[in-house]
Amino acid sequence: MKKELLKFLLFTTVILIAPVFLGSGYLMNVLVFVGIFTILAVALNLLLGLAGQISLGQAAFFGLGAYISGVLTATHALDPWLSMVIAIVAVGIIAFILGFPILKLKGHYLAMATLGMGIIVYIIFNETIDITGGPSGLSGIPHLSLGGIIFNSDIKNYYLVWFFAVMIILLSVNLTSSRIGRALRAIHDSEVAARIMGVNARLLKVQIFSISGVISALAGSLYAHTVTFISPTSFGFNVSIELLTMVIIGGLGSIYGSFLGAAILTLLPEFFRTFQDYDIIVYGLTLVVITMFMPGGLVRGVPLLFRSLFKKESMPQSNGKSG
Amino acid sequence: MREDFPLLEIDGITKIFGGLKALDDVSFTIRAGEITGIIGPNGAGKTTLFNIVTGIYSPTSGKVFYEGKDITGFPPEKLAGLSMVRTFQGIELFGRMTVLENVMVGLHTRSRSGIIASAFKLPGHVREERRIRERAASWLEFAGLADLANTEAANLPFGKGRLLEIARAMALEPHIILMDEPAAGLNSRETSDLADLIKKIKDSGITVALVEHDMALVMEICNRIVVLDLGHKLAEGSPREIQEDEKVITAYLGED
Numbered sequence: 001m002k003k004e005l006l007k008f009l010l011f012t013t014v015i016l017i018a019p020v021f022l023g024s025g026y027l028m029n030v031l032v033f034v035g036i037f038t039i040l041a042v043a044l045n046l047l048l049g050l051a052g053q054i055s056l057g058q059a060a061f062f063g064l065g066a067y068i069s070g071v072l073t074a075t076h077a078l079d080p081w082l083s084m085v086i087a088i089v090a091v092g093i094i095a096f097i098l099g100f101p102i103l104k105l106k107g108h109y110l111a112m113a114t115l116g117m118g119i120i121v122y123i124i125f126n127e128t129i130d131i132t133g134g135p136s137g138l139s140g141i142p143h144l145s146l147g148g149i150i151f152n153s154d155i156k157n158y159y160l161v162w163f164f165a166v167m168i169i170l171l172s173v174n175l176t177s178s179r180i181g182r183a184l185r186a187i188h189d190s191e192v193a194a195r196i197m198g199v200n201a202r203l204l205k206v207q208i209f210s211i212s213g214v215i216s217a218l219a220g221s222l223y224a225h226t227v228t229f230i231s232p233t234s235f236g237f238n239v240s241i242e243l244l245t246m247v248i249i250g251g252l253g254s255i256y257g258s259f260l261g262a263a264i265l266t267l268l269p270e271f272f273r274t275f276q277d278y279d280i281i282v283y284g285l286t287l288v289v290i291t292m293f294m295p296g297g298l299v300r301g302v303p304l305l306f307r308s309l310f311k312k313e314s315m316p317q318s319n320g321k322s323g
Numbered sequence: 324m325r326e327d328f329p330l331l332e333i334d335g336i337t338k339i340f341g342g343l344k345a346l347d348d349v350s351f352t353i354r355a356g357e358i359t360g361i362i363g364p365n366g367a368g369k370t371t372l373f374n375i376v377t378g379i380y381s382p383t384s385g386k387v388f389y390e391g392k393d394i395t396g397f398p399p400e401k402l403a404g405l406s407m408v409r410t411f412q413g414i415e416l417f418g419r420m421t422v423l424e425n426v427m428v429g430l431h432t433r434s435r436s437g438i439i440a441s442a443f444k445l446p447g448h449v450r451e452e453r454r455i456r457e458r459a460a461s462w463l464e465f466a467g468l469a470d471l472a473n474t475e476a477a478n479l480p481f482g483k484g485r486l487l488e489i490a491r492a493m494a495l496e497p498h499i500i501l502m503d504e505p506a507a508g509l510n511s512r513e514t515s516d517l518a519d520l521i522k523k524i525k526d527s528g529i530t531v532a533l534v535e536h537d538m539a540l541v542m543e544i545c546n547r548i549v550v551l552d553l554g555h556k557l558a559e560g561s562p563r564e565i566q567e568d569e570k571v572i573t574a575y576l577g578e579d
Contacts, residue, residue: 171442175438180438182427182431183431185417195400195403196403197403197431198495
């Protein structure tokens with residue numbers, strides 16, 4: 001328990017002081033996106049890593065959050081904070097209703113259904129031109145503001161986005177080690193045994209799907225108000241796959257791993273601009289390599305690697321089942 | 324608990340799988356405070372019967388009454404809330420969780436904290452967590468697994484895994500525990516430890532029903548035995564009566 005708190009405080013401190021060392025140049029802008037993708041990856045990790053339920057349509061909730069927030073403010077001149085709350089609540093309800101039929105499915109069927117959900121929502125963003133502006137996007141979304149501070153610079157947005165990211169991380173870490181977290185992990189390992197122990201697996205899966213949607217919608221709303229322009233391509237199939245890659249790189253079920261995955265996948269393309277058009281190939285390759293050689297993700301895999309390098313006398317326990 | 328009253332009544336249960344009658348009009352009662360053994364050759368329908376009682380299958384016809392209430396078709400999670408629990412033939416553990424955490428899941432119905440309380444670590448939740456942890460630790464003590472508390476369940480040897488499954492089920496504080504072949508895969512020393520544990524469970528006032536192939540174990544610990552053969556109830560009685568029953572001997576040894 002103490003160790004968990006220490007880890008969180010250390011993480012928060014690093015986030016707080018990072019801008020001091022990194023200045024306020026272009027890197028700050030990238031770190032805003034690391035924050036947004038951390039929130040998204042944690043959201044998917046609660047569903048996939050904890051409860052073992054895959055979603056290939058997370059970008060749909062991200063996009064719905066962004067568009068509801070964007071349309072309400074840019075078109076209907078609503079207060080940005082109010083529209084954020086509306087976006088979150090609306091997506092929560094949508095995800096809850098969609099969750100009942102979708103989460104009846106398992107494995108590949110669940111993957112296909114969520115994939116379909118993502119594609120349908122993407123088409124809606126493109127086709128409802130009167131509302132969303134279609135493929136050419138929606139512009140003129142206002143920045144968020146609080147007590148006279150307008151979040152219109154990278155450094156301000158950094159603190160805005162990371163405030164939420166740190167909160168989501170804290171709540172998710174708490175949830176993982178709680179009664180509900182154990183029930184979700186139990187569903188992951190043996191749904192029938194979890195039910196025998198009194199866990200209402202059906203309802204709990206829908207609830208965590210809905211929570212995952214709510215958190216993704218929060219990220220979407222933050223995205224809309226920091227970038228001030230949104231278009232459907234930011235919420236397509238690629239984004240769902242990118243999120244999946246982040247979660248798997250970091251480690252299924254590891255909340256800080258999701259941050260690591262989000263950071264790596266957001267920062268790397270900035271350094272390797274030449275890969276830009278081949279990013280989906282890089283994601284695919286990364287996924288294959290990680291699942292083959294580090295099925296527990298980096299957070300679990302790297303310590304194991306170090307142990308096996310430095311302590312040759314004792315064989316490390318490879319955690320082959322957590323893939 | 325008052326003993327000897329019918330805790331579980333199986334009333335005319337029939338189960339048909341695609342034209343095949345796995346169970347045909349089976350009726351018997353399990354009395355409170357006793358250990359009831361359900362035996363029979365392979366394919367007799369024993370596990371199917373357990374799956375119907377514990378809500379994993381629905382019967383084609385017939386009813387199940389538990390504590391005087393019709394529970395036919397109740398899902399497992401609802402039955403857990405009514406203090407009915409079971410273990411599995413192939414042991415179903417939560418492999419990536421520790422031994423202690425497995426038992427903590429067993430306390431799910433004995434705790435309340437929801438998603439909000441858990442995420443925000445509300446004071447009530449923190450107190451409840453502490454209580455869950457203490458209760459779970461005491462059930463590990465009960466099953467002799469205390470020194471393995473922090474081991475990942477997937478790394479347990481088979482025999483210990485079986486004990487863990489029982490400890491986890493006991494954490495639910497059941498009125499009845501149904502065990503599907505608890506001795507399968509255990510060596511003779513482990514089996515005798517298991518027999519002691521089951522007797523300890525019965526002595527604490529909990530009703531036990533078990534499907535088992537190990538005849539020595541069944542004859543030693545059961546108060547009553549029900550014999551199934553090809554989906555029919557063949558016989559019912561005390562271990563002595565069953566051992567002397569002509570029909571039972573024929574079913575097990577074959578005719579002529």
